[in-house]
Amino acid sequence: MEDNKIICVSCPMGCRMTIQSKDGKIISVTGNTCPKGIKYAEEEFVNPLRILPTTVKVIGGELPLVSVKTEKAIPKKLLLEAMVEIAEIEVNAPVKIGQVIKSDLLGTGVSLVATRNIKRADFSSIKL
Amino acid sequence: MKLKYDLVIIGGGPAGLAVALEARRNTVKDILLLERDKYLGGILPQCIHNGFGLQYFKEELTGPEYAERFITKLNDNQIDVKTKTMVIKVTSDKRIIAINRNDGLLHIQAKAVVLAMGCREKTREAIAIPGNRPAGIFTAGTAQRYINIEGYIPGREVVVLGSGDIGMIMARRMTLEGARVKAVLEIMPFSTGLIRNRVQCLDDFNIPLKFNHTITRIEGERRVKRVTVARVDKNLQAIPGTEEEISCDTILLSVGLIPENELTGESGIKLDPITRGPIVNENRETEIEGIFACGNVLHVHDLADFVTEEGKIVGRAIGEYLKRNRKFRSQPIKIVPGENIAYVVPQHIDFIIPDRKKIKIFMRVKKPVEKVKINLLDDKGKLLGSYKKRIVTPGEMVSVYLPEILLDDKLKNIIISIKKD
Numbered sequence: 001m002e003d004n005k006i007i008c009v010s011c012p013m014g015c016r017m018t019i020q021s022k023d024g025k026i027i028s029v030t031g032n033t034c035p036k037g038i039k040y041a042e043e044e045f046v047n048p049l050r051i052l053p054t055t056v057k058v059i060g061g062e063l064p065l066v067s068v069k070t071e072k073a074i075p076k077k078l079l080l081e082a083m084v085e086i087a088e089i090e091v092n093a094p095v096k097i098g099q100v101i102k103s104d105l106l107g108t109g110v111s112l113v114a115t116r117n118i119k120r121a122d123f124s125s126i127k128l
Numbered sequence: 129m130k131l132k133y134d135l136v137i138i139g140g141g142p143a144g145l146a147v148a149l150e151a152r153r154n155t156v157k158d159i160l161l162l163e164r165d166k167y168l169g170g171i172l173p174q175c176i177h178n179g180f181g182l183q184y185f186k187e188e189l190t191g192p193e194y195a196e197r198f199i200t201k202l203n204d205n206q207i208d209v210k211t212k213t214m215v216i217k218v219t220s221d222k223r224i225i226a227i228n229r230n231d232g233l234l235h236i237q238a239k240a241v242v243l244a245m246g247c248r249e250k251t252r253e254a255i256a257i258p259g260n261r262p263a264g265i266f267t268a269g270t271a272q273r274y275i276n277i278e279g280y281i282p283g284r285e286v287v288v289l290g291s292g293d294i295g296m297i298m299a300r301r302m303t304l305e306g307a308r309v310k311a312v313l314e315i316m317p318f319s320t321g322l323i324r325n326r327v328q329c330l331d332d333f334n335i336p337l338k339f340n341h342t343i344t345r346i347e348g349e350r351r352v353k354r355v356t357v358a359r360v361d362k363n364l365q366a367i368p369g370t371e372e373e374i375s376c377d378t379i380l381l382s383v384g385l386i387p388e389n390e391l392t393g394e395s396g397i398k399l400d401p402i403t404r405g406p407i408v409n410e411n412r413e414t415e416i417e418g419i420f421a422c423g424n425v426l427h428v429h430d431l432a433d434f435v436t437e438e439g440k441i442v443g444r445a446i447g448e449y450l451k452r453n454r455k456f457r458s459q460p461i462k463i464v465p466g467e468n469i470a471y472v473v474p475q476h477i478d479f480i481i482p483d484r485k486k487i488k489i490f491m492r493v494k495k496p497v498e499k500v501k502i503n504l505l506d507d508k509g510k511l512l513g514s515y516k517k518r519i520v521t522p523g524e525m526v527s528v529y530l531p532e533i534l535l536d537d538k539l540k541n542i543i544i545s546i547k548k549d
Contacts, residue, residue: 011519013323014323033518052304055279083306115193
């Protein structure tokens with residue numbers, strides 16, 4: 001038997017719940033005050049997923065970075081590993097919102113997409 | 129260049145964007161949107177995390193995506209936009225003085241003005257932390273801009289003071305970028321941020337959150353070297369003997385936001401001492417007719433979605449104002465904060481609107497309580513309405529609908545208070 005303590009994020013109550021499990025199977029959930037808690041506990045226990053928002057380096061853009069996110073949530077345990085892979089990526093300006101920056105991140109099948117537009121840097125006003 | 133507009137909006141963040149679009153939808157022409165940064169969106173482009181739009185678009189977006197939804201539409205509607213333009217004065221007769229590099233000094237006359245300047249973060253000076261004055265002390269939002277827009281990492285070993293949303297989000301962001309966040313300290317016995325941020329930003333990364341703790345001293349010569357932290361008593365005073373030292377090179381402050389009201393104050397508009405924003409009626413119109421305010425300049429919101437909602441109220445109201453299509457009540461009804469209510473917005477109700485069914489009242493509570501009733505009372509203590517809530521906390525804005533049917537001619541005050549159910 002194993003006890004996992006989690007806080008439900010379904011509403012501002014933030015119920016402190018205990019998931020009792022054996023061999024990776026939930027036996028009981030306690031501490032919740034509504035059915036949403038059970039559903040949340042099950043999702044968090046079986047395979048907690050998170051969207052990963054971060055930034056990627058832009059070459060020749062009006063800003064040095066473009067904000068990106070994983071198009072869908074990926075397993076929570078992969079977040080730091082994904083950051084290492086994303087750190088290697090560079091993208092050329094212009095970048096369009098929704099543009100795929102990297103497909104199949106870490107073999108998850110989930111794409112990394114841009115979340116804003118970045119124009120090409122305008123050097124026309126600079127006299128050399 | 130054009131110097132006369134029906135509507136001038138100061139600030140191109142979520143509030144200003146919503147006003148511009150909603151005013152257009154309500155047949156307002158000749159709109160000018162002024163923004164001091166080089167791009168629109170206000171703080172949204174640096175809020176790269178998800179969690180925006182769940183209320184307004186019913187889908188989860190990041191800050192830059194949320195901003196883009198509005199900015200795209202703005203281009204279609206031929207609203208004049210001036211970025212890199214700083215407003216330096218608003219007068220009570222609705223003249224706006226602004227400056228930028230292309231046009232120089234601008235004197236613009238408007239029929240209606242919207243104050244949508246947002247808010248600022250409290251700094252170390254605002255909370256007076258003793259110690260040295262080394263480099264490495266940032267507000268959380270400044271660090272957010274460095275990391276997410278400009279591409280600098282402000283430090284490697286971090287202590288966050290304050291468990292506001294930006295503080296928690298930056299604790300996660302810095303962890304993802306390879307820094308070590310040693311602790312998040314919260315002086316109160318509860319978090320002032322959203323519960324989801326506490327779980328997904330701190331618990332997910334095993335970042336300790338210490339309630340009833342604060343920084344009592346900062347040390348370091350050129351750069352922050354360490355902080356002394358201590359437990360506080362119920363009067364928020366450090367308890368001697370509980371001090372411990374944490375070595376770090378960076379301190380992020382997430383200790384509250386203050387509406388940015390220099391322009392408002394100079395124009396002669398009265399501010400609410402609690403919200404630190406202007407006092408407004410249900411149209412978010414200040415005591416000067418035709419000058420409106422919305423978003424974080426009015427009161428600090430938890431979600432951009434609520435700011436959009438408020439901007440739309442103003443956009444619609446400006447349509448009515450410019451058409452001179454309004455009927456005032458014989459006397460305004462004041463909405464008065466009662467037990468455990470820090471503030472309410474709007475502060476008064478001025479208009480008779482025949483087809484209006486209800487008015488949404490926003491409020492922030494002083495302390496968290498579970499299983500409560502929000503009671504609306506008149507002057508004589510008669511119960512006008514009562515709403516049950518499972519929980520109210522200072523970190524999450526509370527709203528109730530005030531039915532129009534209750535607002536009879538004799539009503540002078542409505543007192544809102546929170547009672548344990």
